[in-house]
Amino acid sequence: MTEIKLFCPATIANLSCGFDVLGLCLDNAGDEMIVRKVDQKGVRITKIIGADLPLETEKNVAGVAALAMLATLEVDCGFEIEIYKHIKAGSGIGSSAASAAGAVFGINELLGKPYSRKDLVQFAMQGEKLASGNAHADNVAPALLGGFTLVRSYHPLDIIRIDSPEELFATVVHPQIELKTSDARSVLKQTVSLKSAIMQWGNVGGLIAGLYTKDYDLIGRSLHDEIVEPLRSVLIPGFDLIKQTALENGALGSGISGSGPSIFALSRGKNTADQIAKAMSDVYEKMNLPYEIHVSKINPDGVRII
Amino acid sequence: MTEIKLFCPATIANLSCGFDVLGLCLDNAGDEMIVRKVDQKGVRITKIIGADLPLETEKNVAGVAALAMLATLEVDCGFEIEIYKHIKAGSGIGSSAASAAGAVFGINELLGKPYSRKDLVQFAMQGEKLASGNAHADNVAPALLGGFTLVRSYHPLDIIRIDSPEELFATVVHPQIELKTSDARSVLKQTVSLKSAIMQWGNVGGLIAGLYTKDYDLIGRSLHDEIVEPLRSVLIPGFDLIKQTALENGALGSGISGSGPSIFALSRGKNTADQIAKAMSDVYEKMNLPYEIHVSKINPDGVRII
Numbered sequence: 001m002t003e004i005k006l007f008c009p010a011t012i013a014n015l016s017c018g019f020d021v022l023g024l025c026l027d028n029a030g031d032e033m034i035v036r037k038v039d040q041k042g043v044r045i046t047k048i049i050g051a052d053l054p055l056e057t058e059k060n061v062a063g064v065a066a067l068a069m070l071a072t073l074e075v076d077c078g079f080e081i082e083i084y085k086h087i088k089a090g091s092g093i094g095s096s097a098a099s100a101a102g103a104v105f106g107i108n109e110l111l112g113k114p115y116s117r118k119d120l121v122q123f124a125m126q127g128e129k130l131a132s133g134n135a136h137a138d139n140v141a142p143a144l145l146g147g148f149t150l151v152r153s154y155h156p157l158d159i160i161r162i163d164s165p166e167e168l169f170a171t172v173v174h175p176q177i178e179l180k181t182s183d184a185r186s187v188l189k190q191t192v193s194l195k196s197a198i199m200q201w202g203n204v205g206g207l208i209a210g211l212y213t214k215d216y217d218l219i220g221r222s223l224h225d226e227i228v229e230p231l232r233s234v235l236i237p238g239f240d241l242i243k244q245t246a247l248e249n250g251a252l253g254s255g256i257s258g259s260g261p262s263i264f265a266l267s268r269g270k271n272t273a274d275q276i277a278k279a280m281s282d283v284y285e286k287m288n289l290p291y292e293i294h295v296s297k298i299n300p301d302g303v304r305i306i
Numbered sequence: 307m308t309e310i311k312l313f314c315p316a317t318i319a320n321l322s323c324g325f326d327v328l329g330l331c332l333d334n335a336g337d338e339m340i341v342r343k344v345d346q347k348g349v350r351i352t353k354i355i356g357a358d359l360p361l362e363t364e365k366n367v368a369g370v371a372a373l374a375m376l377a378t379l380e381v382d383c384g385f386e387i388e389i390y391k392h393i394k395a396g397s398g399i400g401s402s403a404a405s406a407a408g409a410v411f412g413i414n415e416l417l418g419k420p421y422s423r424k425d426l427v428q429f430a431m432q433g434e435k436l437a438s439g440n441a442h443a444d445n446v447a448p449a450l451l452g453g454f455t456l457v458r459s460y461h462p463l464d465i466i467r468i469d470s471p472e473e474l475f476a477t478v479v480h481p482q483i484e485l486k487t488s489d490a491r492s493v494l495k496q497t498v499s500l501k502s503a504i505m506q507w508g509n510v511g512g513l514i515a516g517l518y519t520k521d522y523d524l525i526g527r528s529l530h531d532e533i534v535e536p537l538r539s540v541l542i543p544g545f546d547l548i549k550q551t552a553l554e555n556g557a558l559g560s561g562i563s564g565s566g567p568s569i570f571a572l573s574r575g576k577n578t579a580d581q582i583a584k585a586m587s588d589v590y591e592k593m594n595l596p597y598e599i600h601v602s603k604i605n606p607d608g609v610r611i612i
Contacts, residue, residue, distance in 0.1 A: 198325065
């Protein structure tokens with residue numbers, strides 16, 4: 001095998017109460033990528049379709065992730081990467097993570113899998129570092145592992161993968177505004193009240209318990225963010241109305257995807273997820289705000305060969 | 307049935323990262339209680355052996371919990387309660403919770419179980435309110451439900467019971483000093499850094515995941531308290547040495563039980579728990595500090611008829 005074509009999934013990080021630790025993998029929103037093994041050593045990004053992103057390996061998240069991985073291996077070949085972007089940069093559903101995860105997954109396959117999917121997270125994180133200045137794992141982990149992921153710790157890196165209940169669906173709406181990550185960060189406060197923090201970790205515990213016991217109601221009750229959402233949601237047009245609409249249409253919970261501006265809702269069953277998508281669309285139609293919308297089951301596998 | 311004899315278990319609350327939300331139930335440390343149905347209406351505490359506690363119903367945690375429960379029912383009888391205390395007040399392993407849980411459980415049994423165990427938590431909490439000024443559930447929930455309990459939310463009350471992995475054992479050492487709850491509270495800070503809070507809820511998620519997957523190593527890695535232990539442990543003589551000793555002797559993790567002064571360690575298997583008990587004892591022997599020590603599996607049932 002010298003060439004591999006991949007689906008590189010979009011992901012939702014900062015899942016309500018799980019700010020900075022909990023993410024999930026989407027199934028039908030994502031990029032495609034071709035990774036090719038070639039004689040010439042090194043990594044070259046040979047094509048990017050659908051986005052205005054740098055082709056220089058050291059300036060491209062896929063390139064940087066691939067280089068971080070190859071620096072740990074002795075290989076006598078090189079790799080070419082073609083990227084077909086469908087996830088918009090800055091959408092809040094893990095555009096850079098999809099590329100970083102795809103690159104390391106593809107190279108790993110072509111090299112006969114020297115690494116496990118979990119091992120690959122650390123390399124993909126280097127792509128995130130290029131993209132946002134912060135080597136975070138909360139998008140690349142679900143993109144590589146599928147399902148839900150908990151980043152328990154960074155030092156040492158400790159990632160726990162959790163199966164999704166099978167009937168869980170996500171609806172994600174992306175209002176077409178630019179929300180800079182730096183702006184989304186600047187509204188955060190560096191301290192929180194102990195009382196809010198306790199409520200937050202109670203909900204994180206409840207969400208994890210709900211995932212393991214497939215208790216959809218408990219998942220819904222736990223999808224509450226005491227700390228970040230109240231600060232960040234003001235940056236997202238129509239957030240309160242979109243969230244309220246999602247809940248009124250049967251969502252288990254709703255919140256900001258990543259650092260926004262996308263808004264997600266989780267629900268039980270595709271019909272409810274579709275109904276939520278329709279209702280969310282109506283809100284942005286009335287506001288005359290362009291948007292994209294995705295309805296997806298939770299992707300159990302992460303990045304995959306197509 | 308007009309009389310019932312109960313074992314009212316000790317409990318560990320504030321389980322490391324799970325400050326204010328996570329507790330567990332001990333199996334062989336606890337009080338005994340006799341609850342008797344009598345013609346004369348009302349609740350009377352007729353005997354307390356082993357502790358200098360008030361017999362007046364309204365001043366006794368068991369009495370107050372019983373009254374809170376009976377206020378919701380129409381009954382044409384009354385109850386007498388005899389309490390045989392083995393858990394010392396102020397030890398940090400749920401002395402008041404054991405009495406409150408026992409009283410409401412016993413009365414519920416004698417009335418033909420109008421309430422579920424989970425229903426009873428709200429009444430037992432009223433006993434805690436008398437004892438500490440705060441109607442907290444993190445000891446009465448595990449005392450009534452057994453296993454591990456997560457208090458996800460107080461408004462509304464939402465308690466999740468989690469089975470313990472079968473080989474999990476607790477070692478609890480109680481240095482015989484008085485540590486006032488008010489002092490243990492006064493050292494807490496009302497704000498925490500966002501960074502520490504994120505680490506804490508990552509660990510809460512890891513601990514819950516470890517319990518569901520019976521992953522002892524993950525449980526151990528997650529038993530880490532970023533926020534409260536560093537502040538409170540200075541009030542407990544020998545804390546750092548006891549904890550270090552527990553870890554060196556195979557504990558998965560160790561921390562403050564409740565608001566102290568008891569210190570717990572969790573381990574896999576009774577042999578390790580016994581070895582930790584021996585090593586902890588040696589520490590306090592050398593310090594010439596009186597102590598009590600318990601080794602217990604996790605009690606799967608909570609308060610029980612004996």
